Amino acid sequence: MHAAIPMIGFGFMDNLVMIQAGEVLDLTLGVAFGLSTLTAAGFGQCVSDVAGITCGGIVDAVVARLNLPAHGMTEAQITSRTARIWRTLGGCVGVVTGCLLGMSILLFKDTAAADRMKRANELTTIFRTVMQDGHKLVHAERATLWLLDKDSGELWSKIATGEKDEIRVRQHQGVVGWAVQNGETARVDDAYQDPRFNQEVDKRTGYRTRSLLVVPIKMDTDGRVIGAIQIVNKVVQKDNSDTGDRTPGVFDEADERMAVMLSRHVATFIDVVENH
Template identity: 30%
Template structure:
């Protein structure tokens, strides 16, 4: 009615304005999310920098403490020297001696450097130089004979020493005392090195008593932890065919450890075949922090070295975590290389023993298979027994045998008996060509057909028996990086290929 009033509430904002405001609000939220992500990234970078600065601060504090110790020793040395001098000497003589001492003090760079050993520079005999496993005897003797302290003591005969003592030459007496202190420190280091090598030799004897691979790894881990005086030790074994490192034994860990050969500190050592000494694990990008979260452990310092075989092949990695006192030194790195050198023979022997036992077990399966199948005529039982032994030999979960009889092709899929009228896929190719087919990815094979072939992205090998039969089995060890770069064929170990040939020969005789 025209006379009635309109009481409807008008919209405060037009519809177009509301859409515009919603769009603007959405853009603002998106920009805030991006900003938050940038801030999180910056926070992570700042956290890394803080870790590095903390490590540097610890190192500088340690250096400052050493410097203070050196100054304190020099003051004690000066006080002792003053007591040797006759108290009846004139003030001018005492003043001259004091000037000589201060003159000597100003010429000693180690009073203003980080440690006393740096005073002699590169010429000083360092223990880790001789401990280097690849150094020759001639080089070690040269380091020793060219040490300035050794040279000085050799040139100081009895007559010269008595003359210096009678003259009460403070400068020369302090010089002699200084060289004697350094030689005393050197003798102490050498004695400690002898005790360490005594322990290493004893440990190597115990390692060589182990025949089984697990026992050998366990012994290596225990001995390494004791010798290196660390919280944890791990011995990784390198599996080049799978491109990974693994260990069944690690202190404080009960499960099997597996990781790609190019990840983590141990993977880096195995891939590069070089040792690493990391004083601050969390400041190093190679360290995998997730391992600490999983194992409920706090890694502080890491020392790791490769176990290199006779053919320059990396057999494994020895890794030490958290030295009980301080951080790992260059001498510790040298000692670990010797332990790795002894471990090489132990691992070689245990791996060979493990290979022999594996071969014996596979041969037992083949012999038992021959005795079982020779009395069976039912094709379904032949298929079932053959697939079981193939799985055991290749240590996999899937295998398939295809038989043709009376114009029908028999096979089992997911435990169900099935038939078809003709060969298909990879089976057809190998039966027509009578040649083996080995692929890195079974599904990617251009001849693949899901009707008969095993539907998997894993490596597989297919072998013909005769014109009416063939079998296909997973090849878990088929990933070989070096070979896969050159060909699409999967690597097949010589032992497993030989066992498969035995199975094919038995089936060829049985199905003739």
């Protein structure tokens, strides 16, 4: 008991600080500089060790207040081989118990958040380059790149022309969800007349969707669908000037071919990022 109980406190504090510090580093420096989770955990352990040295007195003070019963052993008994074995065993049991208690904080954390942020950070430049110009290829107002998150069963988008925040919808939701699930292109002339259309995003962003062109993104290696490109609101420009009249239009087969070509480029980029 004398050997185990203090180590419970040290193990709990060590793991708690390491996990907290490691998570903060993983979500900040790890995402910014592409550090692995193990590297962030290593730096978190450094912080934890320093905290153990500087705050060890707190654990000792708490243990002292427990008023543990005296062991009543003589000096010879304390230094005996049997006592050393039990002291070591008690310390091991205590530190493992403390570490497991400290790990209980993981039950309340999104442990996949850092991985999602790192992957999104790696793809952001590619997404921005492709999607900011993608809608111009077919004379539309906006383009959005949706990716499938298999862990959460959601489709998410970080880069949407005109939007800054990440948007998430259920995997089967909307025209995008239909295209991803069926692996087929969807052309919609009037979004609000299509029962597949998800109006929640419009309500959230204040944007009005009229026409839609959604093309699934398929990996060349195995044909799996990993997301979709959604191009919104076709416009017809009456002259070639930037300030010419622009009226709402609908997407045609030529637009679809251009969007399919764009989706293949995106699939190639993502394949490079995933296997770099």
